[in-house]
Amino acid sequence: MSRTLLAALVTAAVVVPVSAAARPRIPAPAPAALAPPTRATLDEAYTANRANAAEASRMAAAHGDRTRAAADHAMAAPSRHFLTFDGRGQGLAVEVLGDLAHADRVAVLVPGSDTTLETYGRFRAGAAALQDRLNSLDHRHGTRGTRGARGSTSRPHTAVIAWFGYETPGTVSTTVLTTGRAEDAAPPLKRFIRELRGVVGEKAHVSLLCHSYGTVVCGSAARGLDVDDIALIGSPGTGADSVSALRTSARIWAARGADDWIVNVPHVHADLFGTTVGFGADPVSPAFGAHVFAAGTGGHSDYFKPGSVSLDNLARIVLGDTSEVSRA
Incomplete structure (x- = not known):
């Protein structure tokens, strides 16, 4: 049954056209040439990437792509803080929410399939919701005296x-069934x-939160x-068969919502049409061994x-x- 379902998914991905594949290239400037960031240069990076997004918006508008122009324009707002912005192709963007220069607890979110500059707003909304929840929990801690990652007894x-x-x-594609993009x-x-780490230091607590195909990415990078x-x-698998196979000292967590369709994805490796699919x-x-x-x-x-x-819980x-994380 698992191999049959995988075969059906591969066949569908081959025969169903993906609209993005036929989409004309949208002109955009090359990314800003920046050195790796430091605490002292964060504002410089934010300013350069906002300017790049503004120029990308102008070029997309001149090309007649109003949707991309609007997405780029939103990213050029003075309140946005990008470490990376690339308006070419489906785009790339790395955005900071909060004060990274003074952070001792940092969450890095890795998205799944069908994330582009046009759909980035949905991904960012999740990051913003997490930051809001972190802020509310910080205030609830009050003077409890959480030991910060840099050794001070204070709110994080x-x-x-x-x-x-x-x-x-793409969700409907052959690439979503293999580890190629993740690798x-x-x-x-x-x-x-x-x-x-060059910005926040070695003592800061860094968490990697990976969703859907993003878990395959994190598995490949772990x-x-x-x-x-x-x-x-919401993981289809990581490409590894256990926590130990990830070869990482990080603590591994996993969760799946009760109504998540990903439960129907078979957790196997199979050789179909000369390609290994499944995670x-x-x-x-x-048996995987995660918390x-x-x-x-x-x-x-x-x-x-x-x-x-x-x-x-995230x-x-x-x-x-971690003692307050509710278990499944």
């Missing part, structure tokens, strides 16, 4: 980073985490990655929904309040 300072740093596959994404994600926690949500073991299965936490009744796109069980993982 948090930042959330929306890392749209790779070319995501391509792993080196830039590893490089970004190294650069992030070996030796300098993060404290990796959370796999192996289910991260929420006992499984509750995600409530939500569906595939609900993990960062305000007020949800999953968002609350925020507690980021803050290091």
Whole structure:
């Protein structure tokens, strides 16, 4: 049955046209040439990337693409803080929410399929909801005296980073069934985490929160990655059969909402049409070995929904309040 379903998915991906494939290239400037960021140069990076987004918006508008022009224009707003912006193709963007220069608790979100500059707003909304929840939990802690990652006894300072740093596959495509895009994404994600450490320091607590195909990316990048926690949500698998196979010292978490359709994706590797498809073991299965936490009744796109069980648990993982994470 699993092989039959995989075959059906591959066949559908081949015969169903993906609209983005036929879309004409949208002109955009080359990304701003910037050195790896430091605390002292964050504002310089933010300013340069806003200017790049503004120019990309003008070029897209002149090309007649109003949707892309509007998306780029929104990213050029003075309140937006991008470490990376690239308006070419489907686009790339790495955005900071919060005060990264002083953060000792940092969450890096990695998105799944069908993320482009046009759909980026949905991804960012999840990052914003997480930052809001972190702020509310910070205030609730009050004077409890959480020990910050840099050794001071105080309320933690948090930042959330929306890392749209790779070319995501389409949901209806052959690429979404293989690790190819994830393997391509792993080196830039590893490089970004190294650069992030250069900003926040080695003592900061960094959590990697990976959704859907983003969990395949995180699985590919996990070996030796300098993060404290990796959370796999709505995962089709990571390409590894167990936590130990990820070859990481990070604590691995996993969750799946009760109404998430991803439960129907078979957790196997299979050779079909000369290509290996599927991502192996289910991260929420006992055999995988992750810390499984509750995600409530939500569906595939609900993990960062305000007020949800999953968002609350993800925020507690980021803050290091692991004893307060509700288990499945």
